[in-house]
Amino acid sequence: MTYLAKPKFHHPSLPKNALGYTHRDYEGSISTLCAGCGHDSISAAIIEACFELAIEPHRVAKLSGIGCSSKTPTYFLGHSHGFNSVHGRMPSVLTGANLANRELIYLGVSGDGDSASIGFGQFAHAIRRGVDMVYVVENNGVYGLTKGQFSATADRGTKSKRGVMNNDSPIDMVGIALQLGATFVARSFSGDKAQLVPLIKAAISHRGAAFIDVLSPCIAFNNHAGSTKSFDYVREHNQAVNKLDYLLGRAPIAVDYAPGTLQVVEQHDGSKLVLRKLKDEYDVSDRVAAMNFLARHAAKGQVVTGLLYVDNEPEDLHLHLATVDRSLNSLGDADLCPGAATLEKINASLR
Amino acid sequence: MESTDISAPDYFHKVVDCQWACPAHTPVPEYIRLIAAGRYGDAYMINWKSNVFPGILGRTCDRPCEPACRRGRVEKEPVAICRLKRVAADFKDDVKGRMPAPVRLKNGKRVALVGGGPASLTVARDLAPLGYDITVFDRDRKAGGMMRSQIPKFRLPDTVIDEETGYVLDLGVEFVGGRNIDSLKGLLDEGYDAVFVGSGAPRGRELDLPGHQEAQANIHIGIDWLSSVSFGHINRIGKRVIVLGGGNTAMDCCRSARRLGGEDVKVVVRSGFEEMKASPWEKEDAQHEGIPIFNYMVPKSFTHEGGRLTGVVFELVQPEFDPKGRRTLVPTGEPDLHFPCDDVLVAVGQENAFPWIERDIGLAFDKRNMPVVDPDTMASTHPKVFFGGDAAFGPKNIIWAVAHGHDAALSIHRMLSGEDVTERPLPDVTVSSQKMGIHEWSYDNEITPDRRFRVPLRDKVIALADIRTEVELGYDVKLALQEAHRCLNCDVQTVFSSSLCIECDACVDICPMDCISFTQNGDEADLRTRLKAPAPHADQALYVADGLKTGRVMVKDEDVCLHCGLCAERCPTGAWDMKKYFIEMSHAGKPCQSSRRSAA
Numbered sequence: 001m002t003y004l005a006k007p008k009f010h011h012p013s014l015p016k017n018a019l020g021y022t023h024r025d026y027e028g029s030i031s032t033l034c035a036g037c038g039h040d041s042i043s044a045a046i047i048e049a050c051f052e053l054a055i056e057p058h059r060v061a062k063l064s065g066i067g068c069s070s071k072t073p074t075y076f077l078g079h080s081h082g083f084n085s086v087h088g089r090m091p092s093v094l095t096g097a098n099l100a101n102r103e104l105i106y107l108g109v110s111g112d113g114d115s116a117s118i119g120f121g122q123f124a125h126a127i128r129r130g131v132d133m134v135y136v137v138e139n140n141g142v143y144g145l146t147k148g149q150f151s152a153t154a155d156r157g158t159k160s161k162r163g164v165m166n167n168d169s170p171i172d173m174v175g176i177a178l179q180l181g182a183t184f185v186a187r188s189f190s191g192d193k194a195q196l197v198p199l200i201k202a203a204i205s206h207r208g209a210a211f212i213d214v215l216s217p218c219i220a221f222n223n224h225a226g227s228t229k230s231f232d233y234v235r236e237h238n239q240a241v242n243k244l245d246y247l248l249g250r251a252p253i254a255v256d257y258a259p260g261t262l263q264v265v266e267q268h269d270g271s272k273l274v275l276r277k278l279k280d281e282y283d284v285s286d287r288v289a290a291m292n293f294l295a296r297h298a299a300k301g302q303v304v305t306g307l308l309y310v311d312n313e314p315e316d317l318h319l320h321l322a323t324v325d326r327s328l329n330s331l332g333d334a335d336l337c338p339g340a341a342t343l344e345k346i347n348a349s350l351r
Numbered sequence: 352m353e354s355t356d357i358s359a360p361d362y363f364h365k366v367v368d369c370q371w372a373c374p375a376h377t378p379v380p381e382y383i384r385l386i387a388a389g390r391y392g393d394a395y396m397i398n399w400k401s402n403v404f405p406g407i408l409g410r411t412c413d414r415p416c417e418p419a420c421r422r423g424r425v426e427k428e429p430v431a432i433c434r435l436k437r438v439a440a441d442f443k444d445d446v447k448g449r450m451p452a453p454v455r456l457k458n459g460k461r462v463a464l465v466g467g468g469p470a471s472l473t474v475a476r477d478l479a480p481l482g483y484d485i486t487v488f489d490r491d492r493k494a495g496g497m498m499r500s501q502i503p504k505f506r507l508p509d510t511v512i513d514e515e516t517g518y519v520l521d522l523g524v525e526f527v528g529g530r531n532i533d534s535l536k537g538l539l540d541e542g543y544d545a546v547f548v549g550s551g552a553p554r555g556r557e558l559d560l561p562g563h564q565e566a567q568a569n570i571h572i573g574i575d576w577l578s579s580v581s582f583g584h585i586n587r588i589g590k591r592v593i594v595l596g597g598g599n600t601a602m603d604c605c606r607s608a609r610r611l612g613g614e615d616v617k618v619v620v621r622s623g624f625e626e627m628k629a630s631p632w633e634k635e636d637a638q639h640e641g642i643p644i645f646n647y648m649v650p651k652s653f654t655h656e657g658g659r660l661t662g663v664v665f666e667l668v669q670p671e672f673d674p675k676g677r678r679t680l681v682p683t684g685e686p687d688l689h690f691p692c693d694d695v696l697v698a699v700g701q702e703n704a705f706p707w708i709e710r711d712i713g714l715a716f717d718k719r720n721m722p723v724v725d726p727d728t729m730a731s732t733h734p735k736v737f738f739g740g741d742a743a744f745g746p747k748n749i750i751w752a753v754a755h756g757h758d759a760a761l762s763i764h765r766m767l768s769g770e771d772v773t774e775r776p777l778p779d780v781t782v783s784s785q786k787m788g789i790h791e792w793s794y795d796n797e798i799t800p801d802r803r804f805r806v807p808l809r810d811k812v813i814a815l816a817d818i819r820t821e822v823e824l825g826y827d828v829k830l831a832l833q834e835a836h837r838c839l840n841c842d843v844q845t846v847f848s849s850s851l852c853i854e855c856d857a858c859v860d861i862c863p864m865d866c867i868s869f870t871q872n873g874d875e876a877d878l879r880t881r882l883k884a885p886a887p888h889a890d891q892a893l894y895v896a897d898g899l900k901t902g903r904v905m906v907k908d909e910d911v912c913l914h915c916g917l918c919a920e921r922c923p924t925g926a927w928d929m930k931k932y933f934i935e936m937s938h939a940g941k942p943c944q945s946s947r948r949s950a951a
């Protein structure tokens with residue numbers, strides 16, 4: 001919590017994007033989360049990604065549930081649409097909004113409690129229906145807002161801050177998302193913006209259900225020795241499979257990693273994802289191999305990060321339902337009332 | 352890059368750009384906070400210690416601090432540092448009781464000071480309390496030097512000069528007015544243990560053009576004319592006046608002429624308006640009083656009729672640049688211009704003159720006929736003679752004269768104490784955390800977005816009617832408070848401890864100015880391009896710290912940091928702290944402690 005207002009002054013030579021905005025223009029109000037919370041870094045990454053993509057703020061809808069993570073949409077994109085739903089219900093509100101107006105970019109922001117505990121079913125159905133959205137889970141292994149009880153993503157054998165052991169099996173949301181047909185699946189870490197920002201940008205450009213699990217240490221309740229969601233643990237066990245240089249007909253973003261082999265995934269809309277492979281055997285277009293790879297590494301206590309799976313011909317809910325290709329609020333009487341002749345035709349077909 | 356040694360006294364001093372830029376290193380943010388707190392007397396005394404003439408400087412200083420002010424890098428205009436100094440002087444309570452008491456038991460050493468300007472008076476102020484027997488000689492009757500003889504009264508009233516020269520003379524300093532020193536050898540023969548030469552740069556340059564001889568009754572040397580005006584010997588001038596020259600003297604000449612009967616007063620300069628030597632605010636003040644400034648015009652001759660000046664002929668020129676970027680002025684080819692006038696004031700430069708210093712007493716002069724002076728110690732090649740102010744390196748300004756005075760006093764004291772003059776004691780530095788509670792800081796770190804507040808002026812008609820009426824009214828208490836809030840408290844430093852940092856990025860994300868980066872180390876030129884925001888100003892330090900778990904370094908660009916403390920607020924581990932840095936410069940009387948080098 002900070003009581004100081006963030007000054008409006010900014011660096012005199014801040015770059016501007018195609019819309020003439022600086023990254024400061026994509027900020028929201030000042031965060032009320034604990035100092036050092038991983039979630040604030042994710043907000044900063046979302047700000048950076050939207051700035052770099054030169055997204056018009058009014059084209060974004062931010063939806064969330066309940067939790068520290070679900071509070072964060074207040075702290076970024078202050079000029080975008082927002083809806084703070086009840087606990088675990090963000091996916092259905094998002095699905096409804098998306099059906100009503102398919103012209104917006106949908107950003108679902110949730111926590112591991114919000115999505116893997118109370119909202120598990122909601123999460124599962126939004127993914128399996130292929131809602132065109134970016135679904136970000138800010139995963140800290142605890143219910144931060146309610147003082148640090150284990151969530152369903154906490155690994156078996158981890159210790160709470162008070163020393164209590166967790167004996168339940170964890171839910172790996174990346175594994176579930178892969179299994180339920182998400183067409184873009186990634187995992188990252190709040191402490192590695194060089195990895196996270198390009199992933200968010202790629203997810204925004206993906207026309208299907210894009211899911212990103214972001215490990216995001218809870219500084220107040222889950223950053224101690226014995227936790228597998230602490231800064232130190234994630235840094236020590238991080239196994240990045242690739243590095244994403246996102247391309248959109250623009251110059252690639254320079255990244256300071258040793259070069260590996262490159263893989264270019266051309267997406268349906270013509271945009272390209274340029275990947276630097278860090279693990280030779282890893283193939284981002286093989287869903288089953290990805291699930292195997294994740295399971296093997298999880299058993300060794302490793303945290304696999306990077307772009308884990310992408311389908312370059314994604315389908316989405318609107319396609320499956322053959323909905324009208326405009327937002328519902330733009331349909332006039334003429335679109336909604338097809339007239340007596342059409343009614344006659346329909347009636348005739350039923351006779 | 353190597354990790355930054357923040358215990359070096361200069362490191363954080365440079366971050367306080369205003370204080371670093373001030374030749375006397377006045378603790379600017381400290382006095383501005385005192386003004387905001389209504390503690391005008393305390394603010395005055397902090398100034399008095401550093402610069403001896405707060406009331407005078409608060410009206411006239413050349414303010415090298417203001418172009419350096421960080422506020423000027425994040426918005427258009429710097430904090431009005433100079434005019435806030437005046438606020439301390441205007442609203443202080445009686446400070447006589449806070450001045451050092453005259454020393455009754457002298458130490459037996461006698462020091463003679465030639466000239467009663469700011470340089471000499473600073474030497475006197477520093478040495479008198481240590482028990483030296485000080486005598487100041489000036490050919491003028493009262494102390495103050497050019498502050499009294501040159502600076503017009505509408506900018507600096509006599510009462511302020513009397514008060515502040517008085518504080519110095521009241522320390523038990525003997526002032527011998529009306530005595531011209533015509534031989535340095537003779538003065539040394541009077542048995543002084545040391546002599547300080549603070550005689551200024553008293554000679555105004557002439558402009559010997561055709562017609563000068565014939566029209567000389569109406570062609571005046573600017574600085575001579577100004578001192579005659581100051582001392583009341585001149586109180587009229589013709590209706591049409593031309594001032595030649597573009598420095599501050601020219602601005603004082605034209606504005607004085609406007610008050611002594613000049614109705615059509617023009618300033619004409621050879622160079623372009625932008626390159627004029629006068630400070631921007633002096634030009635603005637002149638223009639505000641209806642005085643036009645003509646540029647790119649070179650005076651060619653004076654016209655006259657029957658022994659009376661009738662005008663000046665000018666050649667029109669334009670700048671031309673050679674491949675090396677050097678500028679020359681070349682005639683445009685247009686016909687010459689004639690400006691008719693009744694009087695001309697020549698303000699084209701000032702020179703030193705030492706006819707009273709014998710060249711055979713072991714005091715070396717250089718090719719330009721200037722004494723050879725060490726810029727650190729102010730010592731000449733004569734073991735007993737020191738220089739300072741305009742006499743040392745040519746005309747500068749009051750605050751430089753004060754800075755020289757401090758350095759010379761320290762040298763004289765060390766010499767007469769049998770110590771090495773070249774060894775200089777290090778300044779005293781204290782660093783203290785400003786954290787008072789979880790979200791409480793001892794300083795006002797809410798950054799106000801206000802633009803610079805204007806100093807109220809007296810009505811133009813009234814101001815122009817009397818040359819002794821001060822034009823500026825000064826800030827009132829309310830405006831002063833608002834202006835004081837614009838100060839960014841650059842002396843409250845961001846201090847980083849690697850051992851506490853968990854690399855959570857909270858500080859990076861919150862910093863409004865994108866000052867902080869965590870990245871792989873590299874050499875400075877490379878690092879400057881790889882930070883969160885580019886750091887192109889090499890004169891502004893990068894604060895580098897290693898010792899982080901990931902092997903990266905923390906790099907903070909000091910350039911545009913607002914000292915808002917948000918990084919320290921958001922750091923979960925206290926790896927950032929906001930610490931107030933106070934540096935006290937070494938003046939005479941401070942024991943040498945160069946072995947002690949501590950900060951933070």
Ligand SMILES: Cc1cc2nc3c(=O)[nH]c(=O)nc-3n(C[C@H](O)[C@H](O)[C@H](O)COP(=O)(O)OP(=O)(O)OC[C@H]3O[C@@H](n4cnc5c(N)ncnc54)[C@H](O)[C@@H]3O)c2cc1C
Nearest residue numbers: 466468469470489490496497532550551740741747748749
């Ligand atoms: C018109 C004008 C306006 C100025 N305005 C400003 C301003 O606004 N702000 C600013 O900071 N600076 C200003 N200056 C510059 C400033 O006045 C000088 O830089 C400063 O006063 C120099 O101080 P000093 O102690 O070296 O010598 P001075 O102030 O020049 O004092 C030298 C004194 O020595 C005396 N003296 C000289 N020789 C002898 C001798 N042989 N025997 C006895 N006495 C002697 C002189 O009478 C004089 O009183 C201005 C200068 C001029 C000419």
Ligand SMILES: Cc1ncc(C[n+]2csc(CCOP(=O)(O)OP(=O)(O)O)c2C)c(N)n1
Nearest residue numbers: 067068069087111112113114142143144145
């Ligand atoms: C219906 C309902 N049940 C329980 C709660 C209490 N509650 C608030 S936040 C929260 C858990 C949030 O955990 P998570 O989504 O991981 O967010 P975090 O705070 O860890 O970011 C719970 C159980 C609630 N607000 N509403």
Ligand code: SF4
Nearest residue numbers: 034037068144218219
């Ligand atoms: S409780 Fe944990 S998750 Fe919530 S704001 Fe604090 S550090 Fe972040």
Ligand code: SF4
Nearest residue numbers: 862912913915916918
């Ligand atoms: S004080 Fe800290 S947060 Fe504020 S501008 Fe400076 S580095 Fe940034």
Ligand code: SF4
Nearest residue numbers: 852853855856858922
């Ligand atoms: S907020 Fe503190 S702990 Fe976090 S990166 Fe900055 S200095 Fe380190």
Ligand SMILES: [Mg+2]
Nearest residue numbers: 111112140142
């Ligand atoms: Mg959680």
